[in-house]
Amino acid sequence: MTIAVTKLRVEEKLYQNRYLVDPGRPHIKVQPHERPSANLLALTHICPAKCYELNDKGQVETTSDGCMECGTCRVLCEASGEIVWNYPRGGFGVLFKFG
């Protein structure tokens, strides 16, 4: 119940933002895995846009449409190869009106 409320709150926050989504070209990918590492699992809680979620099999999946491109997941999971992180193509991604 708490989780659902939290989720709603983030989506409400992200709804304020402007994005230009590049369809079919997500800029973050999670590599296939059996069980997520502690850092990858942590992303399901600490990603500020809640881009990471656990699926039914206990694996971490990402939907990067609401990503604010902060790089937290990159700091935690790029070196281990668990995620692949690239900038969106020029002009795409989050567009801050105020920053």
Next chain:
Amino acid sequence: MIEEEFDAIVVGAGMSGNAAAYTMARQGLTVLQLERGEYPGSKNVQGAIMYADMLEQIIPDFRNDAPLERHLVEQRFWVMDDTSHTGIQYRSDDFNEAKPNRYTIIRAQFDKWFSRKVREAGATVLCETTVTDLVRNAKGKVVGVRTDRAGGPIYADVVVLAEGVNGLLGTRAGLRKMLKPQSVALAVKEMHFLPDEVIEQRFGLQGDEGCVIEAAGTISRSMAGLAFLYTNKESISLGIGCLVSDFAKTMESPYVLLDAFKNHPSIRPLIAGSEVKEYSAHLIPEGGYKAIPQLFGDGWVAVGDAAQLNNAIHREGSNLAMTSGRIAGEAIIEIKGRNQPMIRKNLALYKTMLDKSFVVKDLRKYKDMPALIHTNSRNFFMTYPQLMSQAAQNFMRVDGTPKIEKEKATTAAFIKARSRWGLISDVVRLALAWR
């Protein structure tokens, strides 16, 4: 397709990139600046406080047309527990001066202005262009960049990496290591809009006067972190940041912390009735002096957040970014003036000049602070804030307890929480790190 070869390519149009591009273009260098956002500022996030002195050294008459929000006349430092804040605050009419010292700004607006100045100085600014790769010659010198636009590489004598804290180019090219989770903070922020007269009433401000609140304590749930509230003209920027390593350990959600800060009884009335128009997130380099990476090499220099030049103790970043960008530009102009190649040996001049500036001197002064605060975060961000609140409340609440007993209770609470040796050790270590 760009055929021309440039004196310099600047990657990124934030504070450091704009300062570098402007400095070089003004002295007649051919400069190409590449920005992946739709417009300069569209990927940039800051609190934001802008320090006039560092911008004056680049654009002396910036006050004529720069989009400034409020000049700061008051600063409040708060130590918070769940229901209270203990604070010191400084307000002075001396800050109402002809050329104020600090302003709040809104980065997307400010960066557009700064970018216009860069273009007026003669640089070519290309937005919606992501730099994907550095190009090197046979000797390994960086000689240009590849982008996600059609066409081949673009060449230049030197590439200025102003790509920000989450800079992919420098780390991918092996010029610096990936940020460590314990030397970078994740901050989230919201923009709360209110009529200007409401802001002025709530904070006791007149005209363009502004106020800043910075708060630490139980609000970061024992993580090393800081919350902030800055008054803009018709909005309030409000946010909280904590170390990424602490977030990973505690699995706290940044937006939950942000909402808790907004709902704190000391903050809630200040933002009541506001309309939220944006939610943003950004990393802040926190490693200080010891985390500064290699700043120059054959055909490249790194400036600003990409070089982790951020003073976490004084919460200064954009001024270090502007200054490092300016100094990098000046070093490049100097080397070009001598007709020397942009190789590692010559670009060392940038580091030499930066070492002499406040940028590196300030970071060196606090070189031991990150380790102290980050490894003792529970004490500094949970235990002491609670003790301070208890002590203050004990002092103020009149309930018939003799004062001598109240004082004894306060002392006993400190000793119980940290032990005599722990208290002495915290004070000594803090003093040594601050020195």
